[in-house]
Amino acid sequence: MAITYRDSGVDIEEGDRLVERIKPHAKKTMRPEVMAGIGGFASLVSLPKGYREPILVSGTDGVGTKLKVAFLAGRHDTIGQDLVAMCVNDVACTGAEPLFFLDYFGTGKLSSDQAADVVAGIADGCAKAGCALVGGETAELPGFYAPGEYDLAGFCVGVVEKSEVIDGKRVQVGDVVIGLPSSGLHSNGYSLARKVLLEAKGMKLDERPEALGGRTLGEALLEPTTIYVRDLLALRRSGVDVRSMSHITGGGLVGNVPRTLPDGTKAMLDSKAWKIPAIFEMIREGGDVPADDMLQTFNLGIGFTIIVPRSDEGPALQLLRGRGIDAVTIGEIQAGSGEATCEIK
Amino acid sequence: MAITYRDSGVDIEEGDRLVERIKPHAKKTMRPEVMAGIGGFASLVSLPKGYREPILVSGTDGVGTKLKVAFLAGRHDTIGQDLVAMCVNDVACTGAEPLFFLDYFGTGKLSSDQAADVVAGIADGCAKAGCALVGGETAELPGFYAPGEYDLAGFCVGVVEKSEVIDGKRVQVGDVVIGLPSSGLHSNGYSLARKVLLEAKGMKLDERPEALGGRTLGEALLEPTTIYVRDLLALRRSGVDVRSMSHITGGGLVGNVPRTLPDGTKAMLDSKAWKIPAIFEMIREGGDVPADDMLQTFNLGIGFTIIVPRSDEGPALQLLRGRGIDAVTIGEIQAGSGEATCEIK
Numbered sequence: 171m172a173i174t175y176r177d178s179g180v181d182i183e184e185g186d187r188l189v190e191r192i193k194p195h196a197k198k199t200m201r202p203e204v205m206a207g208i209g210g211f212a213s214l215v216s217l218p219k220g221y222r223e224p225i226l227v228s229g230t231d232g233v234g235t236k237l238k239v240a241f242l243a244g245r246h247d248t249i250g251q252d253l254v255a256m257c258v259n260d261v262a263c264t265g266a267e268p269l270f271f272l273d274y275f276g277t278g279k280l281s282s283d284q285a286a287d288v289v290a291g292i293a294d295g296c297a298k299a300g301c302a303l304v305g306g307e308t309a310e311l312p313g314f315y316a317p318g319e320y321d322l323a324g325f326c327v328g329v330v331e332k333s334e335v336i337d338g339k340r341v342q343v344g345d346v347v348i349g350l351p352s353s354g355l356h357s358n359g360y361s362l363a364r365k366v367l368l369e370a371k372g373m374k375l376d377e378r379p380e381a382l383g384g385r386t387l388g389e390a391l392l393e394p395t396t397i398y399v400r401d402l403l404a405l406r407r408s409g410v411d412v413r414s415m416s417h418i419t420g421g422g423l424v425g426n427v428p429r430t431l432p433d434g435t436k437a438m439l440d441s442k443a444w445k446i447p448a449i450f451e452m453i454r455e456g457g458d459v460p461a462d463d464m465l466q467t468f469n470l471g472i473g474f475t476i477i478v479p480r481s482d483e484g485p486a487l488q489l490l491r492g493r494g495i496d497a498v499t500i501g502e503i504q505a506g507s508g509e510a511t512c513e514i515k
Numbered sequence: 516m517a518i519t520y521r522d523s524g525v526d527i528e529e530g531d532r533l534v535e536r537i538k539p540h541a542k543k544t545m546r547p548e549v550m551a552g553i554g555g556f557a558s559l560v561s562l563p564k565g566y567r568e569p570i571l572v573s574g575t576d577g578v579g580t581k582l583k584v585a586f587l588a589g590r591h592d593t594i595g596q597d598l599v600a601m602c603v604n605d606v607a608c609t610g611a612e613p614l615f616f617l618d619y620f621g622t623g624k625l626s627s628d629q630a631a632d633v634v635a636g637i638a639d640g641c642a643k644a645g646c647a648l649v650g651g652e653t654a655e656l657p658g659f660y661a662p663g664e665y666d667l668a669g670f671c672v673g674v675v676e677k678s679e680v681i682d683g684k685r686v687q688v689g690d691v692v693i694g695l696p697s698s699g700l701h702s703n704g705y706s707l708a709r710k711v712l713l714e715a716k717g718m719k720l721d722e723r724p725e726a727l728g729g730r731t732l733g734e735a736l737l738e739p740t741t742i743y744v745r746d747l748l749a750l751r752r753s754g755v756d757v758r759s760m761s762h763i764t765g766g767g768l769v770g771n772v773p774r775t776l777p778d779g780t781k782a783m784l785d786s787k788a789w790k791i792p793a794i795f796e797m798i799r800e801g802g803d804v805p806a807d808d809m810l811q812t813f814n815l816g817i818g819f820t821i822i823v824p825r826s827d828e829g830p831a832l833q834l835l836r837g838r839g840i841d842a843v844t845i846g847e848i849q850a851g852s853g854e855a856t857c858e859i860k
Contacts, residue, residue, distance in 0.1 A: 173715060173802035175812045178706035182765075182811075205570065206682075211608040211762055211774065212574040212673075214680065225550065226571070229557040230617040230670060232654045263556040272575040274619065274668035307668065309577045312706050314666060321659060323619035323652065325575055325670035328557075335559065337551075361523035361657050370518060417556055420527075429556065457518035466527075467520045 179312030181280060188282040188289075188308055195286075195293035196303040203269065204302045213304035215270050223332035227266035230325045231256035231419075235360040236392075241319055242368075243375050243388045246284050249322070250291025251298070252357045255395035257326035258299040259417040259474065262399045263430065265336035265406060266328030268301035277320035280310045288322065291394075299399040301326065334406075338414035338430030338477070341503055345413060346483045347427070347437050349500035350401070350490070352473030354393035354449055358420045359467040363391065366457030381448035390449050398474045401493050405476070410486045414477035418469040425466055427475055428510040436506030437477075439514045443500040447471045465514065472500060524657030526625060533627040533634075533653055540631075540638035541648045548614065549647045558649035560615050560672075568677035572611035575670045576601035576764075580705040581737070586664055587713075588720050588733045591629050594667070595636025596643070597702045600740035602671035603644040604762040604819065607744045608775065610681035610751060611673030613646035622665035625655045633667065636739075644744045646671060679751075683759035683775030683822070686848055690758060691828045692772070692782050694845035695746070695835070697818030699738035699794055703765045704812040708736065711802030726793035735794050743819045746838055750821070755831045759822035763814040770811055772820055772857040781851030782822075784859045788845040792816045810859065817845060 175182070205214040217224050233252045240249045250273075258268040273292050275285055285308060296303045315321065355363060367373045367387065375388030382390050398417075406412055414430040427437045450471065454464050464470065478486050483499060490497035520527070550559040562569050578597045585594045595618075603613040618637050620630055630653060641648045660666065700708060712718045712732065720733030727735050743762075751757055759775040772782045795816065799809050809815065823831050828844060835842035 171803065172805055173707065173711055174805060174808045175704070175707050178710040180706050205680075211605045212572045212611070214609060215571045215573070216677065217569060217571070224562060226560045226562070226615075226672065227557045228560070228615065228617060228650060228670075228672065230619050230650060230652045232619060232621060232652055232656075234654060235656050235659070237656075238658065260556045264559060266557070270571075270573065272573060272670060274575050274577060274670075276577060276621075276666050276668070305573060305575060307575045307577055309579060309666075309668075311577075311580050311582075311666070313583065314580070314664070315659070319659070321621050321654075321656070321666055323621070323654075323668040325573075325617060325619075327571065327573065327672055332561065335550075359520070361525050362518065362520045365523040366518055458516065460517055460519060463519045 180310050184280045184282050185308055185310065188285050191282060191286040192289045195290050199293050199296040199303045201302045204304055215304060217329060221329060221331055224329045225332050225335060227261050227264045227328045227330055228326065229257050229260040230323060231260065232323050233357040235364065236357050238364060239360065239391045243392060245392060246287035247291045248392055248394045250288050251295035251394035253322050253324040254292055254295025254299055255397045256357050257324040258301060258397060258399050261326050261328040262402050263415040263417055264330055265334050266330035267403060268299050268326050268328040268399055270302045270304045270327055271296050272304060272325045273306040274323040275306065275320060276309045276311055276314065278312055278315040278317065280308065295397060298397045336412055336415055339432055341413045341432055341435060341477050343435060343503055343505050344480055345477050345503040346480050346499050347439060347501040348476045348478065348486055348497050349444060349472035350398060350474040351496045352469045352471055353396045354390060356395040356469055356473055362467055363453050366453050366459065371456045379452065381452060396473050401490060401495055404493065405486060405489055408489050410482045411479055412476055416475045418473050418475065422466045422468055422470065423472060424512045424514065427512040431510030433509055434506055435503050435510050437501055437512040438504050439501035439512060441514050444471055444498050477503065525655050529625045529627050530653055530655065533630050536627060536631040537634045540635050544638050544641040544648045546647045549649055560649060562674060566674060566676055569674045570677050570680060572606050572609045572673045572675055573671065574602050574605040575668060576605065577668050578702040580709065581702050583709060584705065584736045588737060590737060591632035592636045593737055593739045595633050596640035596739035598667050598669040599637055599640025599644055600742045601702050602669040603646060603742060603744050606671050606673040607747050608760040608762055609675055610679050611675035612748060613644050613671050613673040613744055615647045615649045615672055616641050617649060617670045618651040619668040620651065620665060621654045621656055621659065623657055623660040623662065625653065640742060643742045681757055681760055684777055686758045686777055686780060686822050688780060688848055688850050690822050690824055690848040691844050692784060692846040693821045693823065693831055693842050694789060694817035695743060695819040696841045697814045697816055698741045699735060701740040701814055701818055707812055708798050711798050711804065716801045724797065726797060741818050746835060746840055749838065750831060750834055753834050755827045756824055757821055761820045763818050763820065767811050767813055767815065768817060769857045769859065773855040776855030778854055779851055780848050780855050782846055782857040783849050784846035784857060786859050789816055789843050822848065
């Protein structure tokens with residue numbers, strides 16, 4: 171009995187079908203700098219005009235076990251935006267403009283329908299971030315993933331003028347911390363959220379808990395991660411002196427705000443400055459989750475922070491609110507002892 | 516009973532331990548262009564000096580089910596080189612110099628020992644390719660992977676002067692195809708190889724089949740993918756007119772050589788020009804695998820091809836052999852009808 175490659179569980183034709191379905195999605199995200207995208211050995215992208223000393227800014231991330239919620243709900247067209255958001259929001263923290271994106275999709279048995287949904291969401295996210303989807307890898311790995319499941323990784327490269335890199339070094343005592351609202355859990359803390367809500371409380375994704383105001387639990391949990399990129403670029407172009415930016419991911423506010431603070435400072439945040447969304451309260455109450463675990467796992471309603479001098483607080487809030495973002499001042503920079511920290515009162 | 520983040524299966528401290536173990540490995544791969552590497556929200560890299568119109572070349576890849584062999588063998592310090600090789604050899608096909616690399620490591624329960632071995636191999640590969648390991652994501656996804664298993668994705672960015680991009684357009688009838696030897700299966704065809712050797716034939720990784728000349732089957736199957744980058748850069752710097760380069764991955768010679776040939780040409784390869792290594796014969800015989808499946812799945816001993824004008828054949832072979840590479844002429848470019856193809860006699 172002859173054994174063929176197909177017998178070993180790899181379906182080359184399904185992969186080829188997928189590539190053809192990806193191309194129109196990728197095309198929607200194109201930028202003039204893209205010289206060669208999907209299909210070649212590698213993707214070629216020139217630098218945008220006008221940079222004197224361009225710095226390449228790169229990041230990689232996944233979406234964690236939010237994927238398990240997508241599997242359970244059988245909904246695959248939004249998780250791609252999460253993947254893009256996790257990468258481009260990180261890149262944007264340096265002041266960079268995201269330029270291009272590549273994805274890795276690993277699965278046990280390739281379904282081009284499912285994968286095309288995922289990639290359509292990735293393309294949506296890229297369009298929102300203004301970066302081009304230039305490549306990706308679809309890996310069919312028989313025996314690696316449970317049937318119908320997959321993992322995702324994203325990679326983003328952006329560019330920033332060297333003299334305009336934001337690294338937090340100019341943050342001073344008296345500066346203010348502005349918080350931008352998250353759309354929900356974003357892409358962090360899903361192992362804990364699922365354990366509490368779906369396991370301990372036995373809730374179903376199609377339930378409509380009163381606290382969620384008509385939405386199902388599945389809709390709330392799958393709400394795509396906000397992409398802040400265009401608003402951040404608009405803020406910087408407006409002339410506001412942005413001194414530090416933090417994407418609030420795993421580690422929460424206390425873990426992420428200090429990542430770009432200079433030694434000898436601390437961010438003192440006031441959690442009464444914003445309303446913690448209902449989904450987080452459901453998790454806290456449902457699992458009697460300790461406050462520190464909540465704080466170090468979830469964004470609690472603030473998905474991104476920006477530090478500006480107090481003189482720029484008004485203009486920054488005005489610009490962001492004019493763009494429809496419910497930005498609020500959530501704290502200030504105080505003198506700290508030694509290492510930078512973040513405290514929440 | 517309070518539920519903590521740790522209860523949900525995510526061990527933040529193990530992740531922190533891993534980051535500390537990765538840093539010295541990453542440090543060995545640093546380049547002067549790296550401004551900020553592992554630890555920040557994103558990695559910052561400037562462009563090497565001397566580029567007038569720099570083009571960014573990017574690629575992403577995984578290592579497929581070669582990982583299953585690594586799991587079976589309990590050996591995790593070489594698969595990282597495979598990951599780097601799969602990405603940098605693709606990027607190098609355009610004539611680019613690889614600049615930096617990021618990795619994604621997804622696992623069910625993080626073992627910092629295992630992950631540190633993987634990353635050490637990635638750093639080794641980056642050092643061989645001359646590119647800096649500037650970042651990565653370690654994702655702990657409870658319930659996604661079988662115990663002890665993981666998946667990997669790699670991402671590489673290189674740079675090439677716009678006027679020096681190699682895209683195959685200058686390939687002409689009469690040019691010669693030079694083949695560079697592979698070290699083994701590289702990172703393709705493992706689902707088929709495992710099905711034939713480990714399942715159908717019931718072989719064990721610690722067997723020493725006579726054909727493998729003293730090596731175990733596990734050693735032969737885990738042999739890391741060759742990184743061709745430095746040799747390709749040396750070849751170009753020598754003044755040889757390199758017109759096309761192909762990394763021979765999934766699809767084999769017939770699938771990959773035409774990817775950079777202009778329409779109206781074909782590559783006519785002579786499989787008698789090189790000796791197909793024993794491991795491929797073991798798979799073919801063991802599974803009675805049809806010739807087309809062998810040809811479209813495996814590199815069959817040639818891991819990379821270079822197309823040069825006949826006048827440069829001698830200098831190219833001399834330079835490569837002087838660097839210890841058993842390069843051989845394996846075919847020539849002939850007129851074809853319409854689309855570019857590759858035939859093997």
